[in-house]
Structures are given as C-alpha cells and as structure tokens.
Amino acid sequence: MFRDMFGKKKRYNSVPSKKSRKNVPEGLMQKCPGCKKIFYRKELNRNLFVCPHCDYHVNLTAYERIEQLSDAGSFEEWDENLETTNILGFPEYEEKLEKDKDKTDLKEAIVTGKLTIGDAPAAVAVMDSRFRMGSMGAVVGEKIARAVERARKESLPFIIFTASGGARMQEGVVSLMQMGKTAIALERHSRAGLLFISVMTHPTTGGVTASFASLGDYNFAEPRALIGFAGRRIIEQTIREKLPKDFQTSEFLLEHGQLDRIIHRHELKSILGNVLDMHRTGGESNETRA
Amino acid sequence: MKHVLDFERPVIDLREKISELKKLTEEKDIDLAEEISTLEERLEKLEHDVYTNLKPWDRVQMARHPERPTTLDYVNHLFDGFLEMYGDRHFGDDPAIIGGIAKFEGAPVTVIGHQRGKHTKENIYRNFGMPHPEGYRKALRLMKQAEKFGRPVITFIDTKGAYPGKAAEERGQSEAIARNLMEMAGLDVPVICVVIGEGGSGGALGIGIGDKILMLENATYSVISPEGAASILWKDAAYAKQAAESMKITSYDLEQLNIIDELIPEIMGGAHKEIENQAEILKPYLRSSLEELSAMDNEQRLEKRYEKYKNIGAYAAIEI
Numbered sequence A: 001m002f003r004d005m006f007g008k009k010k011r012y013n014s015v016p017s018k019k020s021r022k023n024v025p026e027g028l029m030q031k032c033p034g035c036k037k038i039f040y041r042k043e044l045n046r047n048l049f050v051c052p053h054c055d056y057h058v059n060l061t062a063y064e065r066i067e068q069l070s071d072a073g074s075f076e077e078w079d080e081n082l083e084t085t086n087i088l089g090f091p092e093y094e095e096k097l098e099k100d101k102d103k104t105d106l107k108e109a110i111v112t113g114k115l116t117i118g119d120a121p122a123a124v125a126v127m128d129s130r131f132r133m134g135s136m137g138a139v140v141g142e143k144i145a146r147a148v149e150r151a152r153k154e155s156l157p158f159i160i161f162t163a164s165g166g167a168r169m170q171e172g173v174v175s176l177m178q179m180g181k182t183a184i185a186l187e188r189h190s191r192a193g194l195l196f197i198s199v200m201t202h203p204t205t206g207g208v209t210a211s212f213a214s215l216g217d218y219n220f221a222e223p224r225a226l227i228g229f230a231g232r233r234i235i236e237q238t239i240r241e242k243l244p245k246d247f248q249t250s251e252f253l254l255e256h257g258q259l260d261r262i263i264h265r266h267e268l269k270s271i272l273g274n275v276l277d278m279h280r281t282g283g284e285s286n287e288t289r290a
Numbered sequence B: 001m002k003h004v005l006d007f008e009r010p011v012i013d014l015r016e017k018i019s020e021l022k023k024l025t026e027e028k029d030i031d032l033a034e035e036i037s038t039l040e041e042r043l044e045k046l047e048h049d050v051y052t053n054l055k056p057w058d059r060v061q062m063a064r065h066p067e068r069p070t071t072l073d074y075v076n077h078l079f080d081g082f083l084e085m086y087g088d089r090h091f092g093d094d095p096a097i098i099g100g101i102a103k104f105e106g107a108p109v110t111v112i113g114h115q116r117g118k119h120t121k122e123n124i125y126r127n128f129g130m131p132h133p134e135g136y137r138k139a140l141r142l143m144k145q146a147e148k149f150g151r152p153v154i155t156f157i158d159t160k161g162a163y164p165g166k167a168a169e170e171r172g173q174s175e176a177i178a179r180n181l182m183e184m185a186g187l188d189v190p191v192i193c194v195v196i197g198e199g200g201s202g203g204a205l206g207i208g209i210g211d212k213i214l215m216l217e218n219a220t221y222s223v224i225s226p227e228g229a230a231s232i233l234w235k236d237a238a239y240a241k242q243a244a245e246s247m248k249i250t251s252y253d254l255e256q257l258n259i260i261d262e263l264i265p266e267i268m269g270g271a272h273k274e275i276e277n278q279a280e281i282l283k284p285y286l287r288s289s290l291e292e293l294s295a296m297d298n299e300q301r302l303e304k305r306y307e308k309y310k311n312i313g314a315y316a317a318i319e320i
Ligand SMILES: [Zn+2]
Pocket: A032, A033, A034, A035, A036, A037, A051, A052, A053, A054, A055, A056
C-alpha cells in the first residue's frame, strides 16, 4: 500500500549505460539496488541473488525463491487456477491486473504449494512483489487460507515468504478481511500443534505485517528488509520528526525484539531444513480440537 | 452551536426559518399558522430526502461527526455496572482502547472498544482513538479473561486506524494486531463486534474478529481512509469523495459483500441526534445475537466463525 518505497527500483534493470546496451541483450545484466553496481544475472544467480559486492539481498521472484529452497523437483504447485475478479467494480483495476500478468507471467502476487527442504516436507506460500506490489487481495488471501488448511489436513508445517506493500486498495474492505481470513486459518493450523514459519523479505508492510507475517512460531527475516506497519512518510508527518535511517529494517526489528532471527540467504535453506527437522514429530500429540 | 454537515445545510436552514416564524407569531402576534404548517410539511419531506439518500461521502462525515456517540456512550446506556480495567501488564495503559466488565440484561460480559474524545482536550488524552500496541494487548488480556470465566465479549469499533508512530512500531504494532486476529479467531466464548463509527483498517480489525459483526447504518469500514486512497490512487486527496464511492465502505456495501451480519438502522439525521434512543435501537440486536451464540456449543460456534471468514472474498477459477 505504500507506494513511495517502490518508486525507484525496477526489478530487472536492463543495462544502464548506452555503450553496453549495444552489446548485451536486455535482462542479461542487473543492477544491485544496494550499491548500484552492475552484474551479470548469471553471476548474481550463482550467489542466490545476493550482491557479491555489498551483500544486498536482491528481491526474488516467487519461482526463484522456490527454486533456491526446494529439493530439486520436489515442488508441487497448488491452486494455480485462481484468478482475481474486480469484486468492487473498481475503476481501472482490470487493466492494472492485465499489465502485471503480462509483466510477471503470474496470475496473482503469490504462489503456493508443497515442497521438501532437505527431505523435510512443508506447505509453502511465496509472495511476489512484482505483481501489484505484492498486495493482498481476495485471491492472495484465499490461496494462503487454502494452503494453510491443506497443510493442516496433511499435518504439514507451513512456511510463508512475505513480500508485500500491504492491502490492495482496489479490493477495499474485502482486502482488509483477508487479514482475518488468513489469521483464522493459521489459528486452526496452530491449534493442531503444527509448525508455522514466517520469513519476511523486502518489503513487508501494512496489513500483511499486521496479520500472517507476524504470526509465525518463528518469525525470521532476510537482512536489510523493510518491515513495518505504517509507512515512513505517514509516521514522519504524524509525529513531525525525522526517523532514523535504519527505522523499520530487519535489524531495527531484531533490536526491538520483534524477530527471532535475521537469516542470510546463503544460510536460509540449511536453517529452514534444520528447523523443519526439529519439528518432525509435531502435529500428532496436540491434535485435540482440530 | 451544533456541528452542521454540508449536506444537511438545507434541512438546518429550513428548520431555522420555521422557528423564526414561530417566534414572530408569538412576539408580533401575527397568525402564520398556515405558512408554518406548510413549511413543516416541507421540512419533513426534505429531511426524509436528505437523510435517506446519503452518499458514501455523506456517511463518512456522519461517522466522523464530533458529537457521534462513542463506545462509552453505548456502554453507559446498554450495560449496568461497567467497571473499567486498565493496562496491558507489559508497558502501560492505552486510553485509546477501553475495556472492562459489565452486565448486559443481568448477565456478565466483557466490553472492549476504541475510545475517541468529543472535544480537543479529551481527544488528545485518547490520542484521537488511535491505539498503540498496549491498547491491543490490553484488549487481548481482557478477552482471555472473558474466555477463562466463560462470558461473552462485545467490542465497539470506532477508530481512524492504529496510531502511525515511532514508538508504536518499536513496540510491535503489527504483532499486537496480528496476535489479536489469531486469538480472537479461537476465542472460546461468543464474540460480537459492533462498528459504531469509523472502522479504519487493521486498527479496527485488531478488535474486530468475531461471530457476529454488527454495523450502524452510518458507520464506515475501510482498508484505508478515502483521503489516503485518493492520494495514492489519484495523487490528490481532493478525490476522497470519489474514493469513498469506489471503495465500498458503507454499511449497505458491507451487507452486500456479506461481511457484516446485521445493519442497524440509525435515527433520522444520525445517531448523535438521540444517543439514548440509538442505544435502544441497538439493544435487541445485541440481545438476539447473544442468545443465538450462547445456544451453540463452543465447537459449533468456532466452526461457524471459521466458515464466516473463509467465505469472504471472490475469485474466478479458470481452466488450465
Ligand atoms: Zn550491491
């Protein structure tokens, strides 16, 4: 919902200098949003899209994330047929959706399914901030709720990777209610004694932070991600005060006791695999009311 | 001087004209009975026309009316022996959310609500009804207490939103709201939420998950303020009126979207015209909701609550 933070960057920057543009096909190079250095995408990819120069964690698409984490060939996608409708008849909404579908090859701002990490199975939901800033409309809420419910029925842990500007304005109060819908699904999953891990990535704000992103048994984050409830500009206007530079970063949250850990992308797969492994027996003994 | 909203200006003007004529009749001993009765008829019609055709933006003004009844107004008229309880037991007390125990028609309940002020001094004390994390955590503490003692929870929603401040972020505004959503989802007692004024975003929802969502006719419920939406979508807060229309934020819209369970009619001209009568109108809705929910066993009630939220939203399933 806080558009200002999306202002500058474009996910796949093509080559900036005129000279190199002649020689290098579009999409082959990418600029690091952290240090502005240009890298071959291949080189970045080999480093899990972490900048070799400044360690900035470049945003991943949903499928890149899944590829980095899952054991080869283990991912099975769920509910890929769900598409957004213009519930409120909001002006110009369809056009915006179509544009993002073309741009991303996605149907919505989230991909859900099942995978294994180090042989441990889990249900997973991965948000993709390229699509409508990763905002949460009815389909995002529905896909999360369905994945959580299916995880509960199959006694699976649930892992979510958040990347979202918050609510989707064009779906108004229906978007707001997805906070309730996802929380109520997670409550059941939790009551069944099952594990939920939330991994917050850049950016995670607004209604997404104030619902499922903050409800993990473990709340993790990637380094230097923007994570917060209200937008920086709105807070500065309200309190008439300049905010510190690191305000609402992962590091700020960790310092204020809001996160379990910050996890470097290079360690993410092994730590998640470990945590999953330590909870393998969960979900059977506590299943009293589910 | 009473606060007058733009759209009701013609009504107010006509009403003033009638009282002038009446004064004239008395003072100058002129017989204007006929004119007065014609104007009174016209007034009745005008009132009806104005107040039964409110546009979304008019209702936003109604919901924000400075004299609009607050949580404490309803608490005083609907419950007996309200005893307020303070503090979240971790950091402090947040006057933007009040809570406590009371009796509703003889039976104990826990009452929680956003609390704004009606004048500047009170509004500053109440932080304009915009809570910090402590408010949500106090609310949760009182809800868990209600669960322990098996009494229903009734919440009143009336906030522009959770406070966007530095300290609020540092102390986990997101976590406090998120936690409440999840805990309210599983609360083992009847939970009834009544939207009485502005239902502003996550800050409203933070005490707004329940078995029954009731909403006053002129209340609003929205993901962002119309001004906020307008400045993001059209880069200009002046489009707020348009945003209010597009975002579907009125009680009638929410009824149609199947988000609220009951739309509670308001007194002609708005709840602030006769607070006590408005509370009387609300009362039977609370009573019947409580009766219905108390008759269910916990399992059944939680299942219905789950289904209710599961069904919010719409999507298309395409062939692939
Ligand atoms: Zn860099």
